[in-house]
Amino acid sequence: MPTCRHCGFTGDRMHFIHGNGPRKDVCAHCGVKMGLVSEEDAVNLFSNEVANARLNLVSRRWAPFFWVTLLWNAWFFFIRDVNIWNWVVFGILLLITLTLPVLFLISSATYSAKMEKVTPDYKRPDGH
Numbered sequence: 374m375p376t377c378r379h380c381g382f383t384g385d386r387m388h389f390i391h392g393n394g395p396r397k398d399v400c401a402h403c404g405v406k407m408g409l410v411s412e413e414d415a416v417n418l419f420s421n422e423v424a425n426a427r428l429n430l431v432s433r434r435w436a437p438f439f440w441v442t443l444l445w446n447a448w449f450f451f452i453r454d455v456n457i458w459n460w461v462v463f464g465i466l467l468l469i470t471l472t473l474p475v476l477f478l479i480s481s482a483t484y485s486a487k488m489e490k491v492t493p494d495y496k497r498p499d500g501h
């Protein structure tokens with residue numbers, strides 16, 4: 374993994390601009406800031422559409438954990454004292470809580486594929 378020589382960013386090769394001399398080991402952000410590459414070329418970092426699409430995917434992926442936490446709180450504060458139903462809701466919540474990590478692991482490949490689809494290609498020269 375290369376390190377940007379201007380800001381010290383360390384990351385994937387896809388976040389770096391390509392070229393020799395002043396363009397060597399410069400991240401896309403510093404490249405745009407210093408005028409080495411245009412914003413259109415570094416679209417994977419500077420497009421609001423890409424950022425929105427990524428945020429959408431991330432929030433969809435993590436939303437179930439938010440809801441389960443909310444439902445557990447609802448159970449604890451409101452449903453716990455309701456006879457019979459508290460155990461029904463408890464069982465359902467327990468089932469959801471136990472299956473959620475499994476579903477999360479299973480869907481990780483789909484998630485990364487969707488993330489890859491959303492991310493525009495950053496043209497790589499031959500040999501990279």
Ligand SMILES: [Zn+2]
Pocket residue numbers: 377378379380381382399400401402403404
């Ligand atoms: Zn940099």
